[in-house]
Amino acid sequence: MKKVSLVLLVALFFSMLLSGGVEANVIEIRGSDTQVNLVGNFAEAYMDKNPEVMISVTGGGSGTGISGLINSSIDLANVSRLISEDELDQAHDRGVEPSRVIIALDALSVITHPDNPVEELTLAEIGDIFRGDITNWADVGGKNQEINLYGRQSNSGTYVYFRENVVKADFSDDKMRMNGNAQIVEGVKSDSSAIGYVGVGYTVTEGEVVEGLNLISVALEEGKPFVTPLDPDNVAAGLYPLARPLHHYSDGTPQGVLAEYIDFVLSEEGQQIAVDSGFYPITEEFEEINRENLGQ
């Protein structure tokens, strides 16, 4: 009796292994920490409608996602920046053809402590602060206290985006390299002279700024208006200088289950999930790029 059940068990085990290999209904997504919650919400909604599909979403940073794609250990990479030339070369060396889909827009938020009187900064001032050229809040109209910098570590897409577009040099060595958006938010909440940058999904809930944070209005340059990312119209109209696209990268044009999932993300329903998660729907200009990359 015992032996029979053992044989049955073994047979069951192997049949499960085999069937798992045949139906490739598992989608593995890894990468950007900014996108984890957003894509997690996409995945949950999609799995509710398609119970036969399993989607797993993990973080680690955009760079981690891209190395996963290059090593073929995942199906989709969450990347909150553009793929770099080096990464493209590496991917091609391994026969991987990264293809880009924009899934939502993020307005990178610059946050401070509510006790800090500074409400508005220009892009250049933010760059000076994170480069370490401005080290006192008094220089930008605040109190006389030293500025404490909170940011991400180097495998973060947010780190790279911010460095390329705002700092335009190396970050100050004094900037704390936090291991995730949530840690930056916690850090800034408890530090009255802090400044940090995080994805808007971490600073806004239901159209209101998270308690304990102050959201800085940003001007593209001196003399231009200061714009808050709180108003979705500002982002949609391209007025907020730190709006950026969030991506899925796949190996080649997505096929099969992957394509169906991406269609869902780009549908009206999917884009509403993005809005509910605190991000913004993609605009006409990015829809155009998506159509091109998806071959539609």
Add this chain to the structure above:
Amino acid sequence: MNYKLRDNLIEKFFLLNGIIVILILLGIFLILLTNSWPAIRSIGISEFFTSARWNPTAYGGDNEYGILAKIISTLMVTFGSMIIAVPLGVAAAAYLSEVASIRVRSILKPALEILASIPSVVIGFLGIVVFGPLIAQTFNLPHGLNAINGSIALAIMALPTIISLSEDALSSVPEEYRKASLGLGANRWQTLTRVTIPASLSGIFAAVMLGMGRAIGETMAVLMATGNAPRMPSSFFSSVQTMTATIAIELGEVPYYTEHYHALFVIGLVLFIMTFLVNLASDIILHRYRREE
């Protein structure tokens, strides 16, 4: 005959296990060495110890690979944690082994084991939301993500090791020693500090070294609690980035087989040598001490 054969086989089995452990150690050392060699050759070993900055993904492309700030940060956090954990740990061990009633022991010992099993991310998180603000308030700093915070996190993680091993050492002191001491008119405090602790010093020393080994290589808790600013620390109130934190943060993202990748292995190699030296030193001291006994 049968028994002899069995004894023989069992002996061989244990020998095999011993050899496997040594082989694993050698293998790790070799992997570290071969993977860091390309970086040592192309960057030069002196760059690692003379350059002030660690900036392997520089904006303009002028990468720098100085690890001195990381070594000093690691040593600061480790020794800071020992300053907190050793007195606490030895005192707690002495209480457990010499003073506590069986009832108290039966609560404290399991509690200690639970403390040891708390995942390091949880301790790191406590560092951010509890100890950080507490340190900031106490020392009137803008934030508490600094070397002291890392030291506290590591002290918590090293405490169970130090306490349980020190307690074992104290309990293994023969009862006659205590009885003789008490019989000579010493009180319990004098017996503890002048007889029991000195008699078990080698064991306590080993406990501290093992705790330190745990602390020096711990990653997640320090990564979260110390703030990770790569600058050379100026005091215990500076945000620091330790060697383990650098490897943990950057190895996930680094393109394989590049200079940066191999440079991370150099950090690993230096860390390995540091822990090896700590263990070697403790071993030598232990042996010398035992001989004097």
